[in-house]
Amino acid sequence: ETGVTQTPRHLVMGMTNKKSLKCEQHLGHNAMYWYKQSAKKPLELMFVYSLEERVENNSVPSRFSPECPNSSHLFLHLHTLQPEDSALYLCASSPASGGRSEQFFGPGTRLTVL
Amino acid sequence: KNQVEQSPQSLIILEGKNCTLQCNYTVSPFSNLRWYKQDTGRGPVSLTIMTFSENTKSNGRYTATLDADTKQSSLHITASQLSDSASYICVVSEGHSGTYKYIFGTGTRLKVLA
Numbered sequence: 001e002t003g004v005t006q007t008p009r010h011l012v013m014g015m016t017n018k019k020s021l022k023c024e025q026h027l028g029h030n031a032m033y034w035y036k037q038s039a040k041k042p043l044e045l046m047f048v049y050s051l052e053e054r055v056e057n058n059s060v061p062s063r064f065s066p067e068c069p070n071s072s073h074l075f076l077h078l079h080t081l082q083p084e085d086s087a088l089y090l091c092a093s094s095p096a097s098g099g100r101s102e103q104f105f106g107p108g109t110r111l112t113v114l
Numbered sequence: 115k116n117q118v119e120q121s122p123q124s125l126i127i128l129e130g131k132n133c134t135l136q137c138n139y140t141v142s143p144f145s146n147l148r149w150y151k152q153d154t155g156r157g158p159v160s161l162t163i164m165t166f167s168e169n170t171k172s173n174g175r176y177t178a179t180l181d182a183d184t185k186q187s188s189l190h191i192t193a194s195q196l197s198d199s200a201s202y203i204c205v206v207s208e209g210h211s212g213t214y215k216y217i218f219g220t221g222t223r224l225k226v227l228a
Contacts, residue, residue, distance in 0.1 A: 002157065002159060004157070006157075040220060041220060042118070042217075042218035042219060042220050042221075043203075043218040045216065090157050090158075091157075092157070100145055100146065100207060102148070102160055102163060103160075103216070104160075105150075105157030105158045105159070106157050107155070107156050107157050108155070108156070108157050110155070
């Protein structure tokens, strides 16, 4: 295990539902990330938090809302999603923000939007 | 435009055989390059990290090479095992301090057959 856990592992939701994804890291890292992984596409960076402050938002639709209450926990709140939002959502952490730190990934949440 | 291209897209080999995966990048300025292994339904796990001055690095049966002049990297797997079946992702980091630019390739899906 990488020290990064995600729940739930699988989620099926309708377009009108509201749900949340949870990520927790046990590594003492200062930066946390949300990625979207779709088939045959590179990982897409969604949000970056450094010391609980959002430092990057990559033009993500407002139906995705991140929350970082402390440096160990990261949430992704979902509402009124579209079928094209179905993907694997990966959380990662790194000792510091910036491209020079190694990222440690969680197992992901497989999301299906009906 | 910063890009990372991997080839082949997919590869099937017999157990015990060797194989080489390729990664070409146009990321500039270059900071480092990582190879990740991603098992089905799991998050990526780091195999190697290489900086500008490193030409080769090994991790067990995995050997990564880097040619910073031609902007190419390869991952060589020796004596493949069934457990090597996974996607292998090349990730290049931009060299600007304070940025969060990890450029991901689309990965090579490797299948090892008995």
